[in-house]
Amino acid sequence: MAARNTIERQWGRKQEMSKLVDNLLGKLGQLKRKVMTDTETNNAIPIESSGNAGAKEEIGDSKGNKPAVAADKNVRKQGRPRRKNPKAKTKATGATAQKDTAKKSQKQQKESMAAKSEKDTKKIEKEPVIKLLINAEEPEECRIALIEDGRVESFHVTTVVHEQTKGNIYKGRVTAIEPNLQVAFVDIGTGKNGFLPFSEIHPEYYTSDKAALKHWKDLNIQDVIKKGQEMLVQVVKEAAGTKGASVTTYLSLPGRFLVVMPGSDSHGISRKLEDEExxxxxxxxxxxxxxxxxxxxIIRTASKDITKTSLNKDLGYLLRLWNETKKRGQAVPSPALIYKDQNIIAKVLRDYYTPDIQEILVDTQESQKQVMDFLKLLPTKQRKTTVRLHQGSRPIFNQYAVEDQIEQIYQPVVKLPSGGSIVINPTEALVAIDVNSGRTAKDKNFNETIFLVNMEAATELARQLRLRDLGGLIVVDFIDMRNARHIREVEKEVKASMKRDRAKVDISRISKFGLMQISRQKLGRPIEMGSYHVCEYCQGRGVTRSVETQSLSYLRRIQTGVAHNNVVGARCRMPVKVAQYLLNNKREELLEMEKNYGAQIRIEPAPEMTPADHTIEFIKAENGSDK
Incomplete structure (x- = not known):
């Protein structure tokens, strides 16, 4: 009985537990459905009905009731996107389009105003006034200056004493061959033998047929030419000092548009013509x-926009000139001048004339005719220059304020706008250019001031090299700069300024010592060499010995001379200042020499002597007897 009661109690408890679990599961199910309904409501997206684009999909609760207004508000509060209104969208699109149109209109208006401003600026900026002045009034000298806005940009001069020989063709004769140097010396009839390197000998002059088949680098000069051999040579570098002119057997005849090269098969176009078309x-x-x-x-730079007719005329003229030169070279004995390059006026017009030159002014009728004849050969497009004969009371170079600028060319110091300067010193080996800051160094901003001076020097040195026609190796000592950007800017300015130069130029970078090396082709004789002589006082050194140093040097020579046994006297002729110093300051020493050596010393002032001149004559005893 007790066991039965126990079983019934346990069964009742199981029933209660089962009901409790069912209730809990039911409540959990309701709670789960409610959560799912709320989630769907929050994530609902409005759907456009096919019948009405503006209708909304109704959202109900878990019992199917209609949605409350509060529910819609809750959805919006939780970030539900609003339904897009097509009319509002159209209005917004229209407003955006209007804004874009307004912005585009403002941009176009600004661009138009900027273009107009730039156009007006170009109108205000005048083109540079370029003139060519030819001063040939004096027969001994002809000077030509190219000026741009009153500033001399190019200067050429020739004199009767120093006529230019570059470009001339001579019939020469080999006088000597130097195997060690691999050069030959050729007598061209100018007083100094021409210098002919082996690399400048054309194979047509090789005496051996086998040699002509080999490259010149595999041969020796003594194997291909011989002493006494005749050949046509052309001067490529003027004689300088004790050096004779450099010559070549590779001839060339320049015209206005072409350079003809006999004995060559190469064809080329000037590098300055960069347009590929x-x-x-x-x-x-x-x-x-x-x-x-x-x-x-070689087609020259002046051939730009040239016609075929003009090119053919220039070619025909050069071919006729070569045939005449060749015939004359075969007829006359060596040494002789076969072809003389054009005079300076024709040469400058040929090499430097451009249609940008508005006016050419000359001071003689002969020069005017020569210029007019030259212009007639040009195409109509290039014939825009006015030629005028100067007839003013003042000389042509003075009238246009050029004379003072030309005098500056011969001075070593060139002033810069900022107050600095450059000093130009040509030497036998190279041209040294030193940049000085001058009074600009007192400026507070030291680095910027130094940069300004170096930039001005970069522009001016390029101009001075053109004006003075300085070539060879040029070393420029810029003021030291610490800013790497400044160094690069100065290098760029030098290269940009050198673009106007007709000569071939090679420019190095500025070294850590502030030095820049420039190699420039020599187009002719330097200006000062054609107009200046070597100083008879200093012999080109720029300095002379002091009176004291000269006097002591002569005194020692006198003592050495009278010390010989057979010398009984000395007769000395010296510049006045040196003689006065010896007689006034060294009289006791002279008297002591006379007493010790038994010789009579005579000092004579010579007013005609230069500081470097003197003569000391020692008088020997008769019959060579001792003192």
Whole structure:
């Protein structure tokens, strides 16, 4: 009985537990459904009905009731996106389009105003006034200056005493061969033998047929030419000092548009003609012309926009000139001048004339005719220059304020706008240019001041090299700069300024010592060499010995001379100041010499003597007897 009661109690408890679990599961199910309904409500997205684009999908609770307004508000509060209104979208799109149109209009207006401003600025900025002045009034000297806005940019001069020989063709004769130097010396009839390197000897002058088949680098000069051999040579570098002119057997005849090279098969175009379309056009024009075999050519910069007719005329003239030169070279004995390059006026017009020159002013009718004849040969497009004969009371160079600028060319110091300067010193080996800061160094901003002076020097040194025609190796000592950007800017300025130079130029970077090396082709004799002589006092050194130093040097020589046994006297002729110093300050020493050596010493002042001149004559005893 007790066991039965126990079982019933346990069964009742199980029933209660089962009901309790069912209730809990029911409540959990309701809670789960409620949570799922709330989640769907929050994540609901409005769907456009196919019948009405503006209708909303109704959202109900778990019992199917209609949604309350508060529910919609809750959805919006929780970030539900609003339904897009097409009309509002259209209005917004229209407003945006209007804004874009307004911005575009403002941008176009600004661009238009900027273009107009730039156009007005260009109108205000005048083109540079370029003139060519030719001063040939005096027969001994002819000077030509190219001025741009009153500033001399190019200067050329020739004198009767120092006529230029560069470009001349001579019939020469080999006088000596130097195997060690691999050069030959050629007598061209100018007083100094021409210097002919082996690399400048054309194979047509090789005496051996086998030698002509080999490259010149595999040969020796003594194996291919011989002493006494005649050849046509052309001067490529003027004689300087004790050195004779440098010559070559590779001849060239320059014209206005072409350079003809007999004995060559190379064809080229000036590097300054950079437009590929223009270069292709010139190549096509030249290929259509009749050019004899063995004649090379170079198309010059002046050929830009040239016509085929003008190019053909220039070619025909140069070919006729070469035939005449060749015939004369075969007829006359050596040494002789076969072809003389054009005079300075024709040469400058040929090499430097551009249509940018508005006016050419001359001071003689002969020069005017020569200029007019030159312009007639040019195409109509390049014939825009006015030629005028100067007839003023003042000389032409004074009238246009050029004379003072030319005098500055001969001075070693050139002032810069900021107060600094450059000092130019040509030497036998190189040209040294020193940049000085001057009074600008007192400025507070030291680095910027130094940069300014170096930039001005970079521009001016390029101009001075052109004006003075200085070539060879040039070393520029800039003021030390600490800023790497400043150094690069100065290098760029030098290269940009050198672009105007006709000569070939090679420029190095500025070293850590502030030095820049420039190699410049020598186009002719330096200006000062054509107009100046070596100083008879200092012999080109720039300094002379002091009176005291000279006097003591002569005194020692006198003592050495009278010390010989057979010398009984000395007769000395010296500059006045040196003689006065010896007689006034060294009289006791002279008297002591006379007493010790038994010789009579005579000092004579010579007013005509230069400081470096003197003569000391020692008088020997008769019959060579001792004192």
């Amino acid at each position: 223009e270069r292709a056009k010139l190549r096509t024009m030249m290929s259509s012309l009749s050019i004899p075999e063995g004649i090379g050519y």
